[in-house]
Amino acid sequence: KAEDGYRLWLRYDRVTNSRLLESYARQTRSIALTGNTPTMALAEKELLTALSGLTGRKPEITRQQGATTTLLIETASAKLSKAELSTLGDEGFIIKTTGTGAGQVLVITANTDRGVLYGVFHFLRLLQTQESIASLNIRSVPRMKLRMLNHWDNLDRTVERGYAGFSIWNWHTLPGYIDQRYTDYARANASLGINGTVLTNVNANATVLTPPYLQKVKALADTYRPYGIKVYLTARFSAPVESGQLPTADPLDPRVQLWWKNKISEIYALVPDFGGFLVKANSEGQPGPQDYHRNHAEGANMLADAIAPFKGIVIWRAFVYSAEVSDDRHKQAYNEFVPLDGKFRPNVLVQVKNGAIDFMPREPFHPLFGAMPQTPLLMEFQVTQEYLGQGTHLVYLAPLFKECLDSDTYSKGKGSTVAKVVDGSLQGHALNGMAGVANIGTDINWTGHPFGQANWYALGRLAWDHQLSAAAIAEEWVRMSYTNDPGFVQEITRMMLASRETMVQYMNPIGLHHIMATGHHYGPAPWIADLSRPEWNPVYYHRADSAGIGFDRTSSGSNALGQYHPGAAATWADPDTCPEEYLLWFHHLPWQHRMKSGRSLWNELCHQYNQGVEGVARMQETWEKAGKKTDEQRYRQVKMLLNIQHQEAKWWRDACLLYFQTFSRQPIPAVYGQPEHS
């Protein structure tokens, strides 16, 4: 079947447990769905599709509650008290069993249709994961306001760091042709509560701001609106020059300010609920305010002032590093942004990558979290696996996301987690959120690797509720995407949860980082040393020499550690207390350094790399046994990909150990066999 992967986690296959099937059929026998807005129509359509699939019976849906109604779906339902509704905000919902006996009705309600739609998806998830719905009292409110995908999609449909085909947006046939994929994409996002999408690459092209393209943007915005999804665009800072023929893009020049004002009015005339702009400026060669000797705040505020009358926002990225700064790249964003805290307009958020280098398999949290109390910081995770094996490696990312979110910044004392910084609760920011760089493309299964879907899913679920555990999210996803078979669920969830650590072991153990090949970032190349900019070279990061290995970021080295609150930095500062997963991130240590295992650092490195390879072999075994319980197509796809991953894990191990061995000058312990590549 061609569509095995296409349906994502919204498969709605028949419920296999007959007791539950009967209860679900009973509870959904007679549905009243009041209101006839486009969003309510979507809720109705989803229920019809889902329940027909799950129960095998097309439900009866009426417009008004009657004596026989078993499931009532309505906005601001009178079945609930005003007090109950008042805590839900614009997007939260309640699913509650009300009444008793024959009068028992299950109610799904919210203050808005959007909230109701989220409630319907949540309800369907209960059925998909075979939960009891006999007596429900669920209240769910998103912990973050902006729950976004960032697409690094170019107008020619190539996707920067995309490994799942081309961009799903066909700018050529827009605005006249609305591809089914656009709505299926919106459904999938709405099912998770994702409420914003940035359509274009951060390395922006000003063409999207021209009138013909804005018509296309409008068509997409109109399509996504009923799903509660706002459209955002990236703004190329030099657009007034490229597109407006002005001699300058200086944010303090009145002509530039006027150009953006007019452009923004033009956008809002077409898209009245346009979300705003995402801006990458003065980073990796992109234009920005510093080209005119203005700072990031002056650049961001100019756009913020122009968009404020329309209630739009500006999301300004903190991912900056440049050739002009010779200090440890780790430190640049903090150095540029911390002095600007308090200088941004209220409708500006600063978007910060989870770590200070660049979406590594493992990074400590970015030192900006907690360090800019007056500025809302939006989390940027990368869902597409640029540095994590790209489209061929099975790596479940929720543990990575959680590790960062749960990290303690200590900025307002113990317990000041990154999650509390980005959900706004630590500093009281009403504007807050989380974004993921999307892994979506035109591949039939959307994400290339069938398990890439789990990372899209996890990003959305955590943006809604960062307190969910990685295990709970994996389990839901497996149940919805594959089967509720208990053995399969247990085995595959376990495999997913271990996958990230396995990948760290075969790629970047003990705090190593950025030793991927240059440019494409696929595969190992720790030996690269001759690129024009030092911070592009892997040798810059591992610093291996005959004495040892690792990047000294303590006070005797670059002192990037000094950017963290002492509460967080204290344990990292001393190699004896530093968790070993960050050891070579912060320290340069001798090859003989004694590790907790009792092994020398060199032997531990060999051990870790080998563990990584063995971890992939275990994944293969798990899939071989459990995978047969799924459809032939996905079974074979994942099997082939795991074979590639196993080969590549060995490639990583052998390449890195043989290279580092030229410095350590010690044997690879015989227990690991001889490298297969030489």
Ligand code: GCU
């Ligand atoms: C990484 C990535 C680039 C991207 C950049 C960014 O460096 O390799 O392709 O443009 O991040 O986040 O801006």
